[in-house]
Structures are given as C-alpha cells and as structure tokens.
Amino acid sequence: MSEWPYMKLWIGDYLGDTTMLTTEEHGAYLLLLMAMWSNGGWLPNDHKKLAWICRMAPSRWKRVVAPSLDRYFIKVELEGEEVIQNKRLSVELQNTRKERTQKQVAAKAKWRKKKETNGAAACASHSHSHSHREEGHTGESCLGDEEEIEREVERLFEAGVLRRD
Numbered sequence: 001m002s003e004w005p006y007m008k009l010w011i012g013d014y015l016g017d018t019t020m021l022t023t024e025e026h027g028a029y030l031l032l033l034m035a036m037w038s039n040g041g042w043l044p045n046d047h048k049k050l051a052w053i054c055r056m057a058p059s060r061w062k063r064v065v066a067p068s069l070d071r072y073f074i075k076v077e078l079e080g081e082e083v084i085q086n087k088r089l090s091v092e093l094q095n096t097r098k099e100r101t102q103k104q105v106a107a108k109a110k111w112r113k114k115k116e117t118n119g120a121a122a123c124a125s126h127s128h129s130h131s132h133r134e135e136g137h138t139g140e141s142c143l144g145d146e147e148e149i150e151r152e153v154e155r156l157f158e159a160g161v162l163r164r165d
Contacts, residue, residue, distance in 0.1 A: 007037045008092055017072075025068045028054040028061075032069070033089055041093045042083040045075055050084075108153055115149060 018026060035053045036043050043050065051061030073084040 003038075003040075007034065007089075008096075013088070021068060024056075025065055028056065028065045029069050029072060031055070032073075033086060036084075036086060036089055037093065041090050042076075042078060042085045045082040045084045107156075111152065111156075112149055115152075 018029065021029065031054050032043065032050065043053070047062045047066065048058050050066070051058040054061060054065065056065065073086055075082055075084055077083075
C-alpha cells in the first residue's frame with residue numbers, strides 16, 4: 001500500500017487543463033499522476049519506464065503519447081538523475097504532508113491532554129496512607145514520565161493510527 005493512499009483530484013481544473021487530450025492520453029496522464037503520487041512526487045524521465053507505467057509499447061509512448069503529455073511535466077535533477085514532476089501534484093502532495101503532520105501533532109496533543117486529565121483525576125481520587133511529600137512527590141503531576149507518553153505514541157504509529165512523514 002502506498003504511503004499516500006488517496007490523492008485529491010480537482011475535476012474542474014483537470015478537465016479544464018486537458019480538454020484536448022485523447023482518451024488514450026487521458027489514461028496515460030492519470031496513470032502517470034497516480035504513479036508519481038505513490039512515488040513521492042516524481043518519476044524517472046525514462047521513456048521505457050514511463051511507457052511501462054502507462055501500459056503501452058515504448059514506441060507508441062514515445063511517438064504518440066509523450067509529445068502530448070510533455071507540457072504537463074517539468075524535468076528536474078534529483079540525486080544525479082533526471083526526473084519528471086507535475087507542479088500541481090507537487091503542491092497537493094506537500095499540502096497533504098502538511099495536513100498529516102498537523103493531524104499527528106493534534107492527535108498527540110489530544111492524547112497527552114487526555115492522559116494528563118485522567119492522571120490528575122486518578123491522583124485526586126487516590127487515597128494515600130501518607131502524604132505526597134513523604135513519597136517524594138512534587139505535586140506537579142501524577143502521570144508517569146514522558147517516556148510513557150512516547151511509548152504510547154510509538155504504539156499508535158505502529159498500529160497505523162498515526163503516520164510518520
């Protein structure tokens with residue numbers, strides 16, 4: 001499964017930008033966009049690989065389809081290799097990453113707040129035979145330490161509830 005299992009597709013923008021494409025070119029373009037999304041926003045600029053992604057013969061890709069789709073991609077250098085990217089897809093992928101990070105931070109903060117609230121309630125209702133001071137307790141929190149929180153967050157990552165970028 002892809003790290004990014006869904007991709008926003010702005011139908012009006014897509015159709016407005018691609019009205020002159022044939023059915024075959026639409027299919028190839030969408031397959032390239034989906035592969036690019038799953039690959040982190042880029043694909044190698046290699047006609048054989050791009051043809052394979054589009055499920056067509058390299059000769060047909062290079063002669064018929066590639067010239068029509070060329071204007072939708074930019075060529076850039078990435079780690080010594082020439083790759084293609086799509087500007088809009090790159091922006092959407094960046095926004096999706098940002099949204100995911102914000103959701104992770106919010107989930108972590110919510111979890112911590114809940115844990116602190118539950119810990120404070122447990123402290124208030126817990127009866128001790130002697131005072132907190134005698135136990136060496138500072139009175140700041142009855143929660144465990146930060147390590148407990150980090151272990152729970154790590155468990156949420158492993159369970160797939162939270163995702164890393």
